[in-house]
Amino acid sequence: MSKINHTAQQETVDSGPSxxxxxxxxxxxxxxxxxxxxxxxxxxxxxQCERCTNACPASxxxxxxxxxxxxxVQLGWHENLMRSSTIWVCLSCEMCTTYCPNEVDVAGVxxxxxxxxxxxxxxxxxxxLAVFHQTFLEQLQRFGRVNELWLMNAFNRKPHILKEKIKNxxxxxxxxxxxxxxxxxKLHFIPRRSKAIKEIKEVYRRKRGEVF
Amino acid sequence: xxxxxxxxxxxxxxxxxxxxxxxAVFKQLGIELIELEDWTCCGATAAHSLSEMMAVTLPARNLxxxxxxxxxxxxxxxxxxxxxxxSQVMIQKNIYDVPWQVSGDLQIHEMTxxxxxxxxxKLIKQRVTRPLSGLKVVCYYGCQMVRPPKITGFxxxxxxxxxxxxxxxxxxxxxxxxxxxxxxxxxxxxGRKDIQESLTGRLLQKALQTGADAIVVxxxxxxxxxxxxxxxxxxSGIPVFYFTELMRxxxxxxxxxxxxxxxxxxxxxxxxxxxGFLT
Numbered sequence: 001m002s003k004i005n006h007t008a009q010q011e012t013v014d015s016g017p018s019x020x021x022x023x024x025x026x027x028x029x030x031x032x033x034x035x036x037x038x039x040x041x042x043x044x045x046x047x048q049c050e051r052c053t054n055a056c057p058a059s060x061x062x063x064x065x066x067x068x069x070x071x072x073v074q075l076g077w078h079e080n081l082m083r084s085s086t087i088w089v090c091l092s093c094e095m096c097t098t099y100c101p102n103e104v105d106v107a108g109v110x111x112x113x114x115x116x117x118x119x120x121x122x123x124x125x126x127x128x129l130a131v132f133h134q135t136f137l138e139q140l141q142r143f144g145r146v147n148e149l150w151l152m153n154a155f156n157r158k159p160h161i162l163k164e165k166i167k168n169x170x171x172x173x174x175x176x177x178x179x180x181x182x183x184x185x186k187l188h189f190i191p192r193r194s195k196a197i198k199e200i201k202e203v204y205r206r207k208r209g210e211v212f
Numbered sequence: 213x214x215x216x217x218x219x220x221x222x223x224x225x226x227x228x229x230x231x232x233x234x235x236a237v238f239k240q241l242g243i244e245l246i247e248l249e250d251w252t253c254c255g256a257t258a259a260h261s262l263s264e265m266m267a268v269t270l271p272a273r274n275l276x277x278x279x280x281x282x283x284x285x286x287x288x289x290x291x292x293x294x295x296x297x298x299s300q301v302m303i304q305k306n307i308y309d310v311p312w313q314v315s316g317d318l319q320i321h322e323m324t325x326x327x328x329x330x331x332x333x334k335l336i337k338q339r340v341t342r343p344l345s346g347l348k349v350v351c352y353y354g355c356q357m358v359r360p361p362k363i364t365g366f367x368x369x370x371x372x373x374x375x376x377x378x379x380x381x382x383x384x385x386x387x388x389x390x391x392x393x394x395x396x397x398x399x400x401x402x403g404r405k406d407i408q409e410s411l412t413g414r415l416l417q418k419a420l421q422t423g424a425d426a427i428v429v430x431x432x433x434x435x436x437x438x439x440x441x442x443x444x445x446x447x448s449g450i451p452v453f454y455f456t457e458l459m460r461x462x463x464x465x466x467x468x469x470x471x472x473x474x475x476x477x478x479x480x481x482x483x484x485x486x487x488g489f490l491t
Contacts, residue, residue: 057394057395057411058395058400058407058411061404061406061407088403089400089404089407091355091395091397091398091400092257092260092261092398093355093356093359093395093398094355094359094360095355095359095395097359097360098359098360098361098369107360111260111261111264112264114261114262115261115262115263115264118261118262118263119263126403126404127403128402128403128404129400129402129403129404132258132399132402132403133257133258133261133262134258134262136256136257136258136259137255137258137259137262137266140252140253140255140258140259140270144250144252144253145221145224145251145252145253146221146253146256147221147224147225148225148226149225155402170405177440180477181226181440184474184475184477185228185475186225186226186227186228186475187225187226188224188225192224194250194251194252194253195249195250196250196251196252196273197252199252199273199311199312200252200270200273202311203266203269203270203311206311
């Protein structure tokens with residue numbers, strides 16, 4: 001019996017969340033305990049009222065809805081969450097956390113999962129968004145501040161980004177927008193640097209293992 | 213009166229019109245803004261998405277610099293304010309170690325809330341020489357400024373009033389609506405244009421339904437989403453002002469005022485001419 005359930009679990013991992021039955025607590029309370037401990041969110045208090053999902057402005061675009069995220073954590077279905085689009089689509093607008101009647105920090109949990117996914121080898125479902133965040137931090141490390149033009153330039157130079165943008169025609173639009181922004185004096189070709197860049201680089205160096 | 217000022221990256225680039233109007237308004241109010249020396253980026257959404265540790269450490273340097281100055285810090289950008297406060301709260305709780313000396317008792321003001329204090333409103337009303345009467349606006353606060361209330365300290369996070377008070381102080385007519393704090397999509401447009409367009413589109417549509425002539429914002433990212441991407445989101449040309457631009461307009465008659473609005477993508481000059489605020 002356990003063997004059959006195990007294979008079912010394996011299949012659903014690849015196809016994302018599914019309606020097939022999965023073992024409850026296949027990892028004990030390991031995930032629940034860990035995330036509760038690391039974020040301080042009282043996930044166990046959730047009674048699935050779906051207030052978070054109803055408040056969320058982006059829940060329509062999520063494959064695992066916010067209230068389901070909490071349930072998945074309770075059940076220990078970590079892989080499904082890591083492969084979901086939810087963790088990348090989440091806007092961190094904190095609607096869910098603010099309106100939860102049990103004060104479950106839903107946005108904090110999703111952010112924690114996103115941090116974990118960023119450091120895992122699982123390819124993110126929303127690749128563009130994940131790569132953009134990483135590029136942002138790289139630019140910050142380089143100049144201490146972020147220049148929009150250099151940021152977009154560095155983002156476009158990441159593998160496959162430019163190719164995909166040319167394919168779906170957004171590059172043309174982006175260049176036109178960039179030109180218009182430059183005409184209005186909103187873009188600067190020379191990035192402004194902070195003199196404290198050495199200290200910022202030290203932070204990155206100290207925590208290298210944790211950041212990238 | 214002196215305040216230390218943390219502008220943030222947006223105000224050097226995309227939102228330089230916001231920066232100019234802030235400097236002009238504070239000058240007229242007689243408050244000196246001292247820009248933090250060698251300030252660095254707060255990390256914005258990217259830092260906390262990838263590593264909470266970075267989200268606490270990156271703003272900490274600015275907190276340390278501001279504490280050394282010994283003045284209250286004011287932040288005009290909603291996201292910067294949120295990240296600075298978040299970092300401060302986490303340092304107070306001793307959750308992360310930061311390489312700088314931060315005691316955590318610095319007073320960080322959100323710019324609209326600072327200006328919406330009763331004394332400041334009184335001062336603003338005195339400075340207004342040309343009330344913007346007849347201009348119907350809705351105020352849009354966005355998410356980072358008010359939420360989570362435990363970090364930002366807003367008690368009226370469901371129906372914030374700071375921008376409303378400021379808009380009324382300069383004589384504008386404020387329309388009420390229920391989308392004050394609904395997210396505009398933030399930086400998600402980089403990867404998922406469809407989500408950003410639907411969220412922004414809904415805001416624009418609802419703003420129009422209230423019968424407003426313009427939207428008043430205080431967040432640089434909200435302004436660019438609502439203004440620059442307005443046509444993509446199916447908007448109908450409703451101007452999006454920073455609240456400081458309206459204040460600047462109301463404070464002093466200026467023949468060059470139409471130049472300030474050249475950087476807007478949705479041109480507000482026809483509206484302002486029609487209402488008689490520009491010649």
